[in-house]
Amino acid sequence: MTRFEVLILGNSSATPMYGRHPTAQIVNFNEQLFLIDCGEGTQMQLFRYGIRSNKISHVFISHLHGDHYLGLVGLLSSQHLMGRRADLHLYGPPPLKEILDLQFKHSDTQLRYRLIFHPTRTDGVDVLFETPALKISSFPLRHRIACTGFRFDEGKRAVTLNGDEAERLAIPMSYRKLLKRGIDYVDADGQVHRAIDLTFPAPPSRSYAYCSDTVMTDEYFGAIKGVDLLYHESTFLHDMVDRAKETFHTTSLEAAQVARTVQAKKLLLGHYSARYKDLQPLLDESRTVFTETFLSEEGKWFLV
Template sequence: MRFDVTILGSSSATPIFNRNPSAQVLNINERLFLIDCGEGTQQQLLKNGIKAQRINHIFISHLHGDHYLGLVGLLSSLHLYGRIRAMEIFGPPELKEILDIQFKYSQTNLRYPIEFHATQTDRPALIYENPDIRVESFPLEHRIPCTGFRFSEKNRLPKIIREKVEELNIPIDVIPLIKKGADYTDERGIVYNASDLTFAADAPKSYAYCSDTICNWKYIDQIRGVDTLYHEATFMNDMADRAAETFHTTTIQAAEVAKLAGVKQLLLGHFSARYRELEPLQEEARTVFPNSRLALEGQIFVI
């Protein structure tokens, strides 16, 4: 199963040094999930060869402009492209009012429905589920209500051993039952255990997104053990006071979160405009958590 994330934007507050505000696309088994939608997201989708029409789910962490000001433009463009399929949007309750007002005063009647789901900013919650994955939101602590998101694959059924199926001439309609643990009895009455006809599927993968937050450790359990964690690292550690003042996180703090939560890979993002060169941020984080990487625009990280 494909499971990767494409970084569209990783700048904080403003576009600068060819870095765009927050946005990324998570591809899970060829289903695309847009996480945050800062200014310029449409251009970044085009630049990275991602068709906006394939996106059916959008997750907005909070209502600071660098995380959602590209949303109205994207939804409007999809309308002009002739989209008719519903778009599901998950975000703060107030976002629904913002969208309604924008479309009201631009006299835009979208050709497609928006299914809006208000996120909970005071407690963790399961907000989306399909046969492959679960998506949970959890509160972060920023200047305004903000949520993180965790995308987790569900446990998958064992895989069938193709050679055994062909050797025993097992009917196709029996294979789903074997995957679910049923033994197979052939025409001669010989019983073959399901465990001998299958092998374990790949371990389920997981991805967590922590956009803007002060480092308060309260969300550790929600991100524990994920394969890849995207965590804001707006400032280097010499700016810790400024980070606390603005309810942001430093590189060292993000690395400490990753280490404490037992994640496998840390992606650093939401970089302050004060930093033209980003390598020092990565180097600093690696002093605490070696598998720290920069979430640079256009990069695809396999999870």
């Protein structure tokens, strides 16, 4: 089965504390690495968790609050110094380009690899990346400044062969691939072996959605409908819902309500406020509404 997992590199909101780091995640899809957000210290976190930064091909920045992008110039510069040659695609709010250019100008840096910048939009869902195996889209969130979430949708998955049955009927190897493509096999005696009888149906395609930072609003529910794994920020406990709304953030109870409403299969909390040293209450609160909730923990991989 194609690998499809998320590694948490940072789970802290604005002010990093208690050894927690600002937001960053790696999505590994079939050994292709995608970086979502890049808070300060991301390059050190990648090193700590054994991720080879030069294998990252695409970077997605949700918005221009420092805790979501301040590690980017350092990461890009280190890639340059370490001899990267492969293209790097960067998706983020339009002013990000200006911010990078200004810093590279004053550090007199000419990157030795191609950095291809794709500005994100906040006027609707936008497909950023698409192959038969994977589609990545952005969608608007509602935060104090322009912000998007990202959704990863696996393409149509392959049917699998009923190997035991193929073996029993002594179907030649070269025909087994054809069976998986739906082509029936006719043996030397003229007997037809139907592809549908010799294969298992394709398992459903998997999907991951990333929502940080945002106040809870049904405007983005459509874009994250039915995902297998939903990462949703949960900066506060619900006793601080007023503060959450005021700062355009979400409570852990609200994150659970979102997960239930959009019929996500699993919910991952994160972007914890520095006021919570102990995160268990955030998890407990969310589980009162949505039992399949988990805390994002730095260094931990989550299956989509």
